[in-house]
Amino acid sequence: QVQLAESGGGLVQAGGSLRLSCAASGRTFSSYAMGWFRQASGREREFVAGISWSGGSTRYADSVKGRFTISRDNAKNTLYLQMNSLKPEDTAVYSCAASRLRVGVPASGSNYNYWGQGTQVTVSS
Numbered sequence: 001q002v003q004l005a006e007s008g009g010g011l012v013q014a015g016g017s018l019r020l021s022c023a024a025s026g027r028t029f030s031s032y033a034m035g036w037f038r039q040a041s042g043r044e045r046e047f048v049a050g051i052s053w054s055g056g057s058t059r060y061a062d063s064v065k066g067r068f069t070i071s072r073d074n075a076k077n078t079l080y081l082q083m084n085s086l087k088p089e090d091t092a093v094y095s096c097a098a099s100r101l102r103v104g105v106p107a108s109g110s111n112y113n114y115w116g117q118g119t120q121v122t123v124s125s
Helices: none
Strands: 004-007 010-013 018-024 033-039 046-051 058-060 068-073 078-083 092-099 119-124
Touching: 004 092, 018 033, 018 092, 018 119, 033 068, 033 078, 046 068, 046 078, 058 068, 078 092
Parallel strands: 010 119
Antiparallel strands: 004 018, 018 078, 033 046, 033 092, 046 058, 068 078, 092 119
8 A cells, every 4th residue: 555645736826837746655656657637626637647657658638748747756755746837727636646557657547546635736827
């Protein structure tokens, strides 16, 4: 089992940047594919970005391609999401998640087994 805790959210103006972190407990972090999801008020949760267990493969939602970068440091048991050129429509609660899948980078939340509590990101116009 792995426990996840996000940090780094906050209030930023449009065009600004934030870096989210997701700290994982346990010694098996490197065996999980990881993902970032977000849920805006009144909307369904959506996939933002994912990374394979090795870090060799990444996947992004079309809405964030070219602006967000997902990365991981397995030595530090930490997942990151660098968010640049933020837009008001990026406002949401961002959560990290861990998947036991060893092939590919899942985009469906149903393929993730463990979730963090989330961190609020608010982008003002």
